[in-house]
Amino acid sequence: MAKTTVRLKIQRFDPTADKAPYWQTFDVPIRPAMTVLDALFEVMNHQDGTLAFRFCCRAGVCGSCAMMIAGKIRLACETQVSQFLDLDEIRVSPLPHQKVVKDLAVDYELFFSRMKRVKPYLIGKEPYPEKEYIQMPKEREPINSPIDCILCGACTSSCSMAWFDADYLGPAALLKSYRFLVDTRDNAYDERLDLIEHEHGVWRCHTEFNCVEVCPKKLNPTEAIQRQKIKAFKRKILGRKRKA
């Protein structure tokens, strides 16, 4: 017989009231095309109004609802419940190793403070041209994929290096760094390498590929980090380069 409900086992935790996190189970009626986010709303609206989680675009572009779902970090909004029907329950918990605000909602302060350390903005050649910078389609290719990062935090939360080393920039910030390093319009090559070439930077990556495994946008932070290692290494041998 087809299932009419799905069982969510959700990790609950209110740091101001609870001594430790605990699990709570909810049976939610299945609707066609129901996502995990829909199911969480169903719980909040009709079973337990105290459930807390982050949400916004519900279309996989804002990065609000990354969480651990059935053993893997995913975006709740684009994860269909139907794929888990052979499981007895779907376990849902917050992004691992992040400070919990409440239940599934985590604090992104550490995540964004890591990001800010790589100067996450274009340092363009000035004075600005009268119109746009000329960038050939071929020159744009290296940034085609890294610009798709939605800053959901899945990668950095899955990285065991980032777990124990709070100073480690982590895959998301290093992908951001790479995005500007290879942008032909950027003019801060050496400065950028200085920001990532240290033990809490690219060298901390042990190529576990966890970040690649979980990225909902199918990006490759590990590769971006290795490419930056190569650039740093080359600079060591060949000396600093200019970049007009």
Next chain:
Amino acid sequence: MPYHKVIVVGSGLAGLRAAIEAAPTVDTAIVSQVHPVRSHSGGAQGGVNASLANNPAGKDDNPDKHAYDTIKGSDFLADQDAVEFMTKQAGPCIYEMEHWGCPFSRTDEGRIAQRPFGGAGYPRTCFAADKTGQYMLHTLWERSVKLNIPLYEDRVMVDLVLEGNNCRGIICWNLKTGELEPFMAEAVIMGSGGSGQIYGRSTNALISTGSALSTCFRRGVPLKDMEFIQFHPTSLFGTNILMTEGARGEGGYLINNNGERFMSKYAPKAMELGPRDIVSRSIQTEINEGRGINGGDYVYLDLRHLGREKILERLPGIRDLAINFVGVDPIEKPVPIQPGQHYTMGGLDTNIDGLTKFQGLYAAGECACVSVHGANRLGGNSLLDTVVFGKRAGAVAAQWVQTKQKLKEGEAAIQKSMRETKERLAGLLERNGKENHADLRDEMKLTMISKVGIFRDRKPMEEAVQKIRELKERYKEITVDSKGKQYNINMIRALELEGMLDVAEAIAVGALKREESRGAHSRLDFKERDDARFLKHTVATYTLKGPDIAYSPVKITKYQPEARRY
């Protein structure tokens, strides 16, 4: 209490752009419910209009032609001076975005690529694949990091402090701590986005509730042209997630159950690239007359003939969405779509500088109504609106603050507002009635989409007004299950529903009183545009008994109203 000379509410494109303009000259901070990169601007896909003439087919394009298309698209309800300002500023504002790092797609000459969009005479929509909003949003957030602009996130604006004719600050609910926080400011710039979630079948983010806008409305800021709600022709059937107009700009077809490109009946010249109001009505007509796919509530958006390469290069984002949400790969199969609520043309009534009727209170972007979109916005003009008028509001607010003689006034007014808000929230939590506010929200959404939707008529709209008033009564009987402080979204959703009902009423009453068809406001009982009676803006003012409706003139510079044909 925190004090900044300029406080920007909202961190989407309009809010960020305003803050970036003001911050270098006066102390400016951003207050936002979500982190900037989560904002709904990131959902915009297709592009942003500017007559750069980078596309060979657009070499004769210029700001005047962009203005004319915008005004014709607006069904002549846009203020023409504001439109001309916007289309003139478009080029400089887009180049600025590019200089700050926005990764636009490129022509073979390395310039910003442009594609055709609905209702436009030339290919003038600058794009970055089909994620233009996301990339622009990230670029402006990055710029705000560079400028070190203070950001107060996880704050929901719950009150606006006005004293006489002056704005003094805002009151926020801190989601992380569950405390009310007053903010004092010399100028407040609203960049809080649209109100789409009032409707069912909305493409908008779940936080686009119009909650901050409704707070301003309740405190006396008038709303302009709220009855003009845009329905996007192509939202995914089932979830109403946006499928960009760029899909048709790149050559996509709309197909009914008979396999016909039915747009030939409705817009023989423009076909699929008619303006959104016309294309949405055409799709809905096909569905209503039984030519939806298998008689259902949707038609097909067919991209297969574009080929794999073009889809992967130009439309990768919507391909992923179609695969993830309806299990259809557009390379292989047509995508089931239906019109969905998409944009709030109306908003806080401002002048061309973004200034409301209150000193020091500005608004820009979707929450504002300048008005440049009139009765129907052209695709690609909303992103443009955010950067042009965000910048303008930021500059004007900063200038005004610098000339201000007396600073830091209004302490007493802010404390009074704190007390009132505290009581209001306590009252909300104390309620112990039988109504579930999530269900009331669903009833409101269903009412608005079914009775004040694409096609409108007196009787359903009267029923809608009736229903909203009933919901307002029942709202008094809700219970908020969650009484805690930490990240109490249940309470915030209950609170925002109250404001949404006020805005829904303003939309429905304004629509009922506008006895004509213009742009997105299409009435079965008044099928023609009536310039003699209604070439004017609707201005709604909040009263306890419901919105008070008045009208204001439309500014016409050089384009006299004419029949709209495409």
